[in-house]
Amino acid sequence: xxxxxxxxxxxxxxxxxxxxxEIQKTGITICLxxxxxxxxxxxxxxxxxxxxxxxxxxxxxxxxxxxxHGFCERGPIVVIQPKGIFYQRVQPNDVKEIxxxxxxxxxxxxxxxxxxPKTEEKIVYEKEVPFYKKQERIIFGNNGFLDPTDIxxxxxxxxxxxxxxxxxxxxxxxxxxxxxESGLRGRGGAGFITGSKWEICRDVSSDTKYIICNADxxxxxxxxxxxxxxxxxxxxxxxxxxxxxxIGALDGYIYVRKEYPLAVKNVMIALDQARKLGLLGESIxxxxxHFDIHVVQGAGAFVSGEETSLMASIEGRRAFPxxxxxxxxxxxxxxxxxxxxNVETWANIPYIIKNGAEWYSSIGTRKSKGTKIFSLVGKxxxxxxxxxxxxxxxxxxxxxxxxxxxxxKKYKAVQTGGPSGGCIPAEMLDLxxxxxxxxxxxxxxxxxxxxxxxxxxxxxxxxRYFLDFTQDxxxxxxxxxxxxxxxxxxxxxxITEGKGEEGxxxxxxxxxxxxxxxxxxxxxxxxxxxxxxxxRYFRDEYEAHIKRxxxxxxxxxxxxxxxxxxxKCVGCLLCLKNCPSEAISGxxxxxxxxxxxxxxxxxACFDVCPPKVLAVSKLTGKKKEKILKRRK
Amino acid sequence: MSTEIEKILEECxxxxxxxxHILHRVQxxxxxxxxxxxxxxxxxxxxxxxxxxxVLTFYRAFSxxxxxxxxxxxxxGTACHVRGAPMIVDELKRELNVGVGNTTEDNLFxxxxxxxLGACALGPIVVIDGEYHGQMKISEVDRLxxxxxxxKEKKAKK
Numbered sequence: 017x018x019x020x021x022x023x024x025x026x027x028x029x030x031x032x033x034x035x036x037x038e039i040q041k042t043g044i045t046i047c048l049x050x051x052x053x054x055x056x057x058x059x060x061x062x063x064x065x066x067x068x069x070x071x072x073x074x075x076x077x078x079x080x081x082x083x084x085h086g087f088c089e090r091g092p093i094v095v096i097q098p099k100g101i102f103y104q105r106v107q108p109n110d111v112k113e114i115x116x117x118x119x120x121x122x123x124x125x126x127x128x129x130x131x132x133p134k135t136e137e138k139i140v141y142e143k144e145v146p147f148y149k150k151q152e153r154i155i156f157g158n159n160g161f162l163d164p165t166d167i168x169x170x171x172x173x174x175x176x177x178x179x180x181x182x183x184x185x186x187x188x189x190x191x192x193x194x195x196x197e198s199g200l201r202g203r204g205g206a207g208f209i210t211g212s213k214w215e216i217c218r219d220v221s222s223d224t225k226y227i228i229c230n231a232d233x234x235x236x237x238x239x240x241x242x243x244x245x246x247x248x249x250x251x252x253x254x255x256x257x258x259x260x261x262x263i264g265a266l267d268g269y270i271y272v273r274k275e276y277p278l279a280v281k282n283v284m285i286a287l288d289q290a291r292k293l294g295l296l297g298e299s300i301x302x303x304x305x306h307f308d309i310h311v312v313q314g315a316g317a318f319v320s321g322e323e324t325s326l327m328a329s330i331e332g333r334r335a336f337p338x339x340x341x342x343x344x345x346x347x348x349x350x351x352x353x354x355x356x357x358n359v360e361t362w363a364n365i366p367y368i369i370k371n372g373a374e375w376y377s378s379i380g381t382r383k384s385k386g387t388k389i390f391s392l393v394g395k396x397x398x399x400x401x402x403x404x405x406x407x408x409x410x411x412x413x414x415x416x417x418x419x420x421x422x423x424x425k426k427y428k429a430v431q432t433g434g435p436s437g438g439c440i441p442a443e444m445l446d447l448x449x450x451x452x453x454x455x456x457x458x459x460x461x462x463x464x465x466x467x468x469x470x471x472x473x474x475x476x477x478x479x480r481y482f483l484d485f486t487q488d489x490x491x492x493x494x495x496x497x498x499x500x501x502x503x504x505x506x507x508x509x510x511i512t513e514g515k516g517e518e519g520x521x522x523x524x525x526x527x528x529x530x531x532x533x534x535x536x537x538x539x540x541x542x543x544x545x546x547x548x549x550x551x552r553y554f555r556d557e558y559e560a561h562i563k564r565x566x567x568x569x570x571x572x573x574x575x576x577x578x579x580x581x582x583x584k585c586v587g588c589l590l591c592l593k594n595c596p597s598e599a600i601s602g603x604x605x606x607x608x609x610x611x612x613x614x615x616x617x618x619x620a621c622f623d624v625c626p627p628k629v630l631a632v633s634k635l636t637g638k639k640k641e642k643i644l645k646r647r648k
Numbered sequence: 649m650s651t652e653i654e655k656i657l658e659e660c661x662x663x664x665x666x667x668x669h670i671l672h673r674v675q676x677x678x679x680x681x682x683x684x685x686x687x688x689x690x691x692x693x694x695x696x697x698x699x700x701x702x703v704l705t706f707y708r709a710f711s712x713x714x715x716x717x718x719x720x721x722x723x724x725g726t727a728c729h730v731r732g733a734p735m736i737v738d739e740l741k742r743e744l745n746v747g748v749g750n751t752t753e754d755n756l757f758x759x760x761x762x763x764x765l766g767a768c769a770l771g772p773i774v775v776i777d778g779e780y781h782g783q784m785k786i787s788e789v790d791r792l793x794x795x796x797x798x799x800k801e802k803k804a805k806k
Contacts, residue, residue: 055770055782317707
């Protein structure tokens with residue numbers, strides 16, 4: 017069998033790579049994350065490649081496509097290295113100008129710079145953009161510098177150094193104690209101490225052990241794991257090899273969601289390259305240690321993110337969870353001891369080994385160490401992925417990094433932890449974020465989704481949305497989750513339809529308690545959280561729906577009516593033409609009127625009414641009754 | 649059909665852990681998984697047809713009925729939800745006259761909802777045949793669909 021490089025040869029290769037890199041070329045890095053993909057960044061990168069070739073610049077300029085930079089709101093993103101000049105919303109026809117001005121003449125293309133909405137100042141360098149300023153990008157930082165499909169880039173940035181340190185200078189016990197001392201806790205949601213989890217699995221005696229990387233990132237609104245796998249797959253792979261060495265596993269699996277095709281592709285390429293260099297397979301770097309990683313693609317079931325379901329899915333069965341104990345560390349994949357960590361947890365490992373437990377534990381709070389990547393989405397100005405030290409406040413994330421709420425609306429809540437988490441209201445914006453504080457607030461850290469909601473978001477509707485989600489994704493094995501969640505959705509739907517009854521809130525609370533206590537796996541045990549926190553902090557909204565049949569956020573279809581304000585309408589016919597149910601009548605330059613009986617409340621009129629006019633409004637509750645009665 | 653499926657099975661082992669992988673490949677090849685395919689996979693892996701049926705109906709990625717020519721996927725993730733995705737779903741349902749998960753009578757469109765595409769900055773998002781259409785508005789839905797419907801496009805041009 018053909019063997020890969022030994023440690024000596026590997027270090028020689030690294031030295032050579034670094035020598036090559038010393039010749040400083042100007043680098044044009046183009047973000048190729050899924051967000052930028054959707055903004056058609058491929059055309060931009062092709063334009064750069066064509067133009068550099070056309071102008072014979074290949075010797076001095078390198079065009080590099082990288083993983084996600086995180087600032088998805090401003091895609092496609094182009095950064096000119098080594099200076100770090102930051103261009104945003106770049107289009108293919110901007111390419112010529114960037115090359116002739118910035119690359120050839122060191123001039124800045126003003127119109128492509130990011131403008132700080134607070135100061136209206138134009139910002140030239142990436143690190144000075146407020147979105148990046150308060151972040152501490154340890155795990156995510158290299159994404160912008162490396163081509164994920166080229167292992168050389170990763171090695172040039174110090175990649176696989178931690179692995180050689182572990183293989184040749186540390187015993188398995190030492191690795192475990194280092195990880196334990198760092199205080200790293202699982203980033204998949206529950207926050208169990210990673211080192212202790214490894215130790216339990218290591219201490220079980222068995223001829224075969226497995227490790228798994230959980231990349232079934234199912235929480236809607238969370239996509240940091242995908243960006244890591246897409247943008248820096250080797251950091252995850254290196255973490256897994258180190259973990260396998262510590263635990264004594266011979267095989268590893270990466271279980272990736274099927275919705276992430278680019279992640280699968282990049283991981284496959286990375287594994288292949290690692291194998292060729294002898295970083296995976298038999299006698300890794302010439303040591304006695306053998307280990308390999310396989311990729312398994314999910315098939316679109318949210319519950320397969322739960323560890324016991326995930327293992328069932330790898331085995332080729334329905335993703336049903338099972339009772340624990342026995343825990344996976346005792347009886348996991350095919351009945352063998354198995355250790356499961358999520359993508360971000362694995363990606364932390366190389367940095368901990370390289371820089372030491374002491375360095376790592378100096379970041380964060382007393383009980384939650386290190387950084388956490390959050391996906392900041394929803395009604396926020398700067399949508400994107402942010403990596404921040406544990407203990408930062410919500411206010412800093414939302415206002416300093418996130419740039420505040422879209423369209424200057426009022427902040428209402430942030431939802432953390434996806435369908436298992438809860439909503440955090442404005443009073444708690446100064447809450448320092450870590451595992452404990454979020455749990456105390458009724459939510460959870462979860463995978464790190466942060467969905468920002470403003471005054472136009474109805475909390476009852478959001479609770480219904482999440483319950484509808486978990487109810488739909490419930491595998492149906494245990495009764496509390498299968499039936500309890502369904503009952504809750506029915507009650508919530510009734511409330512949003514204006515058919516809520518006195519006592520519904522109490523019924524919801526009662527059901528929530530049963531589902532939480534009686535469900536078999538994490539899906540059911542946490543499913544009621546969105547309902548419970550929204551009742552806890554936004555009870556008045558529930559009461560408005562039930563008692564006054566009104567939706568204060570003007571979202572719930574059955575409780576609102578669209579109405580054209582006669583004093584504002586200019587009679588432009590736009591809404592009339594766009595109305596699919598022909599419910600609007602009127603002539604040019606005359607006030608239009610919505611026939612309420614015909615209106616299907618699709619919102620098209622509200623949508624098309626010109627910003628200068630804004631004659632279409634939504635009404636609810638008493639105001640709705642009053643105005644509509646008057647019209648009749 | 650038999651040659652392609654034989655080729656797929658030949659490349660995959662006979663262990664149950666191959667099942668989901670095989671289903672993925674058959675689905676990609678035929679846009680659905682037919683009773684004949686189930687029977688063939690059952691023989692190959694030596695597991696019962698009912699078990700295969702159980703697995704394939706458990707996961708959203710597989711379908712028993714062929715999908716339409718164009719796949720319309722609408723993201724209903726949380727970020728898209730708070731930005732108005734439910735109204736986009738309603739509009740698509742109305743325009744196409746099918747429910748989520750179904751195919752139009754002329755086999756032109758299949759409408760599907762997905763929990764999150766992770767492109768939250770662009771929400772609400774509609775993806776047609778892999779191409780992303782971000783920041784969708786209710787009033788833009790019909791025009792978007794017209795591009796994929798030869799008859800409607802003709803009418804619109806008139």
